[in-house]
Amino acid sequence: MTRRVAITGIGVLAPGAPGTKGFWETVSGGRPTFRTITAFDPSRYRSRVAAEIDFDPGRYGLTPRQVRRMDRAAQFAVVTAREALAASGRDPGELDPARTGVSVGSAVGCTVSLEREYSVVSDSGRLPVVDPAYASPHLPDYLVPASLAREVAWDVGAEGPACVVSTGCTSGLDAVAHGVEIIREGGADVMLAGASDAPISPITVACFDAIKATSPDNHDPEHACRPFDATRSGFVLGEGAAMLVLEDLDAARARGAHVHAEIRGFASRCNAYHMTGLRPDGAEMAAAIEAALAEARVPAEGVDYVNAHGSGTRQNDRHETAAFKRALGGHAYRVPVSSIKSVVGHSLGAIGAIEVAASALAIDHGLVPPTANLRHADPECDLDYVPVTAREQRTGTVLTVGSGFGGFQSAMVLSAPGRWRR
Structure with missing residues (x-):
């Protein structure tokens, strides 16, 4: 019999108030979180608004070494995985490592760190041949999107299936679905599944400027994104992450867990x-x-x-x-x-x-x-x-x-x- 899959824990980092509770208050209240980009000087760009997260990694328990090693997207993924696991009532120390897996979606991976490091090794683009002597020892991690799943797996002690799903803007949906399938087929009992992206960087903004997909309504950031409205002008770039604890529905009920929903x-x-x-x-x-x-x-x-x-x-x-x-x-x-x-x-x-x-x-x-x-x-x-x-x-x-x-x-x-x- 095919196992039924439940969501028993939710962790969210999104623009607006922090955590899952703050996220729900923000979206249910219909309060747009858009503002002029502060992550870099956006003055040269067509679209200069974004939905940024005011994120202090130390506040979420990340150590200085973790912050140095991990790209912003990886930090988001780890923080939301921790919140989801805590919300599920699961003690990481009691999970069977071999029966716990990770599925993380991401469209652009470690873009912020890759762009920063390229700027360093190329001397802000002035060198035709980059100088690797100035590269961070963690640069290979930023190149390989699999580092996102690895960081979550390391943090929660998961030794089961682990992967990154990258299918553009459906990556998050597809990564959660992959986690569901692993549980259904019996490959794991618990999956940390979700997605993370931190794309607010010059290269990403330039890409969307080129195809005029993002809103140019820089004079009024709050109202820049207007889906289904006749006056719409494009989307507003955001950043964030959500990780879910997925597990067998019967097992969740047996341990008295709160089940948010069945997928x-x-x-x-x-x-x-x-x-x-x-x-x-x-x-x-x-x-x-x-x-x-x-x-x-x-x-x-x-x-x-x-x-x-x-x-x-x-x-x-x-x-x-x-x-x-x-x-x-x-x-x-x-x-x-x-x-x-x-x-x-x-x-x-x-x-x-x-x-x-x-x-x-x-x-x-x-x-x-x-x-x-x-x-x-x-x-x-x-x-x-x-x-x-x-x-x-x-x-x-x-x-x-x-x-x-x-x-x-x-x-x-x-x-x-x-x-x-x-």
């Missing part, structure tokens, strides 16, 4: 079409949604809330709207939909895991978080995109979706324990 279904598709472009019919995302619902054994009418990708770009918003109509039929017009990127920005590979956390918390609290800044609905986005203010309602089943450069489309179904029979 019932997942599917992923690729449009094999364009690096950044999306077909307007949303066929591939719709196919992923339909497959995820089929695996979950949940009818379209059973979805109580859709946590949208909702990046705030015109093509994504219309693509998603079409996908929801295609996959959910008439129910698409009745189910509430919202995007938390309107509050915490788009943290690339991390956001999918952060959105899984938000979906589980929506089930916990019986609340649909709002789409902040949605005040002028796009007539072509004619679904119930929950504007400005959170909505209280029974939320037993959530569909959360992601869309990534390269054509990746992923969908996951979460439910309250006991909501549906297998």
Whole structure:
């Protein structure tokens, strides 16, 4: 019999108030966290706003040696893994190391440290041939994204399966799904699964400037990201991480753990079409949604809330709207939909895991978080995109979706324990 997988611990670092509790208060309150970039001088760039985290690693118990060794994204991953494990009621010392695994998603890996170190060895780009004598001894760690999973595994003492999943902006969703599959197949009893990205750096900002995907509304950072709004101008880059403790549902119940949600279904598709472009019919995302619902054994009418990708770009918003109509039929017009990127920005590979956390918390609290800044609905986005203010309602089943450069489309179904029979 296939094991059922529960979320028993959640750890989140996102812009706004610290920790999982602060994160939920921020997104459910619909309070955007955008500001002019402070991590570097953004004056040369088209888009100069971001959703940054005010992060003091020492406050979260990281030692000076760990801070020197780990990139910012790795620090986020370790801190959120610790919070998730503590919240789950699991004592790291009592875990069976061989039956504990790690699955971390990331789109851009250790970008901040890589860029910093390149600047050092090239003398800020002035040397045509870099001088490795000035390189940090930890530079190889920054080059290899697998260091993210290694750092989490070292920190929690996990000796089971460990990997990094990198599928662009669906990395977080896909990494959580990978953790679910490992438990289902019996490869581990506990998985620390989630994602981390810290992409607010000159190279990343320049990349998105080049394709005009990020918002140029530098004069009004708070309102720069407006998913599904007719006046939208692009997304706002963010940073953050979320890690979840996944375990067998029956085992979780036996030890009296609080179960935030059961992960019932997942599917992923690729449009094999364009690096950044999306077909307007949303066929591939719709196919992923339909497959995820089929695996979950949940009818379209059973979805109580859709946590949208909702990046705030015109093509994504219309693509998603079409996908929801295609996959959910008439129910698409009745189910509430919202995007938390309107509050915490788009943290690339991390956001999918952060959105899984938000979906589980929506089930916990019986609340649909709002789409902040949605005040002028796009007539072509004619679904119930929950504007400005959170909505209280029974939320037993959530569909959360992601869309990534390269054509990746992923969908996951979460439910309250006991909501549906297998």
